[in-house]
Amino acid sequence: MSLTRIVRLVFAACSLLAGLNIHRALPAAEPLSLVADFEGASVDAVRIDQTKRVIEFMPGGEPARGWPCWWYFRVDGVQPGETLTLKLKGSSATVSREAAAGSTTSMVRPLSSVWAMPKQATFSHDQKAWRHTDVGQRDGEWMVYTLPAQAESVYVAWGPPFTPTMASDLVRKLAENSPHATARELCRSRGGRSVPMLHVREGDRTDEQRFGVWVQARQHAWESGSSWVARGFAEWLLSADADAAWLRQHAEVFLVPIMDIDNTATGNGGKDALPHDHNRDWSDQPVWTETIAAQTRVSELIEAGRMDVFLDLHNPAPGDPSFFYVLDDELLPEPMVGLRDRFIEKSYARISRIKPLVPMSNKPKTTGPKYHPLWKNISANWVALHGNPHTVSLCLETIWNYQNSTTDGYRAVGANLAQATRDYLGERPPRK
Numbered sequence: 493m494s495l496t497r498i499v500r501l502v503f504a505a506c507s508l509l510a511g512l513n514i515h516r517a518l519p520a521a522e523p524l525s526l527v528a529d530f531e532g533a534s535v536d537a538v539r540i541d542q543t544k545r546v547i548e549f550m551p552g553g554e555p556a557r558g559w560p561c562w563w564y565f566r567v568d569g570v571q572p573g574e575t576l577t578l579k580l581k582g583s584s585a586t587v588s589r590e591a592a593a594g595s596t597t598s599m600v601r602p603l604s605s606v607w608a609m610p611k612q613a614t615f616s617h618d619q620k621a622w623r624h625t626d627v628g629q630r631d632g633e634w635m636v637y638t639l640p641a642q643a644e645s646v647y648v649a650w651g652p653p654f655t656p657t658m659a660s661d662l663v664r665k666l667a668e669n670s671p672h673a674t675a676r677e678l679c680r681s682r683g684g685r686s687v688p689m690l691h692v693r694e695g696d697r698t699d700e701q702r703f704g705v706w707v708q709a710r711q712h713a714w715e716s717g718s719s720w721v722a723r724g725f726a727e728w729l730l731s732a733d734a735d736a737a738w739l740r741q742h743a744e745v746f747l748v749p750i751m752d753i754d755n756t757a758t759g760n761g762g763k764d765a766l767p768h769d770h771n772r773d774w775s776d777q778p779v780w781t782e783t784i785a786a787q788t789r790v791s792e793l794i795e796a797g798r799m800d801v802f803l804d805l806h807n808p809a810p811g812d813p814s815f816f817y818v819l820d821d822e823l824l825p826e827p828m829v830g831l832r833d834r835f836i837e838k839s840y841a842r843i844s845r846i847k848p849l850v851p852m853s854n855k856p857k858t859t860g861p862k863y864h865p866l867w868k869n870i871s872a873n874w875v876a877l878h879g880n881p882h883t884v885s886l887c888l889e890t891i892w893n894y895q896n897s898t899t900d901g902y903r904a905v906g907a908n909l910a911q912a913t914r915d916y917l918g919e920r921p922p923r924k
């Protein structure tokens with residue numbers, strides 16, 4: 493064999509080995525694909541650049557079923573350790589005039605994209621532990637997030653999802669683990685889905701000897717953080733904390749983690765759904781079964797003179813901190829205004845001290861005739877206007893577009909809201 497031929501063979505062998513090494517270090521990536529056929533999922537207008545590993549998308553959802561700002565899907569075909577790029581734009585679907593922020597004409601137009609674009613996207617590899625991405629970057633109409641993917645599939649969403657299955661699991665597990673909690677069904681939705689409700693009471697006091705407390709979340713399906721706040725409230729209430737035991741013994745608590753169960757299940761936004769959404773449905777003729785059932789039970793508490801604390805949980809506009817919505821003082825008689833302000837004071841004292849910080853304003857915003865034509869049909873307003881003289885009825889909006897708007901942050905808000913409820917009721921004359 494000539495020297496030249498030996499050199500060629502060695503060179504060929506080295507190239508082959510080098511090629512194998514290269515192949516081992518950088519295996520050919522699987523094609524990325526998007527999956528959105530599961531509970532709560534929503535995505536539309538997907539385009540994938542398989543070479544650059546860039547996914548373009550916008551929120552899905554039918555505008556007739558609420559603002560198309562919620563998105564949630566799974567990416568398959570991920571090479572663990574690779575970094576994906578998510579490019580989000582606002583939905584191009586048109587919505588009603590009220591929904592198009594800033595619009596003063598009667599034209600329909602797309603929803604402002606800011607509702608769909610958190611500063612940080614949320615992701616998970618197991619649908620249990622949800623984390624934030626780094627802060628996204630605006631690029632024209634796009635919001636661009638960098639996603640560090642550690643498994644072959646990764647779930648991404650607007651915020652931490654909270655699905656009907658999670659609601660029924662929460663209620664069932666809390667009831668299994670506590671003799672003081674019962675898993676109930678508020679009602680069946682128009683879509684035939686079960687609407688889970690937790691009922692909590694401890695000890696021998698009769699119903700008449702108990703304060704009535706009603707907590708509900710998610711009359712607007714896209715506001716997933718509000719269900720996490722409800723979860724934090726429920727978990728604290730059933731904890732070993734002595735104050736939690738006091739509240740269980742002196743009150744009867746009803747807690748509904750998801751009101752608009754159908755739109756939550758189908759990944760629709762819910763807000764401004766037709767003919768109107770759940771939180772514009774508290775009238776003499778409600779159309780949603782959840783509203784009918786909740787209104788009936790709340791009315792029973794009012795008739796018994798023990799509708800003490802009604803809390804309706806939401807997430808606010810993108811730039812807002814947490815805050816309470818209240819009715820104009822002149823629309824309410826005393827002692828309602830004074831008691832309400834005392835409850836707000838107690839809540840602010842607790843929630844504003846959460847570490848890490850979940851920013852909250854101690855200046856409530858006002859609803860009323862100037863806020864919305866259907867202002868009387870907003871749940872907290874309806875309960876205040878129909879309640880007992882001492883009823884405290886409030887809407888709490890919890891900040892969603894902040895670094896601590898996480899599952900832990902939301903649960904801390906709920907736990908502190910529950911503690912504030914105990915603080916407040918501890919000042920009230922005991923029910924005999």
Ligand SMILES: [Zn+2]
Pocket residue numbers: 711712715806807
């Ligand atoms: Zn809302």
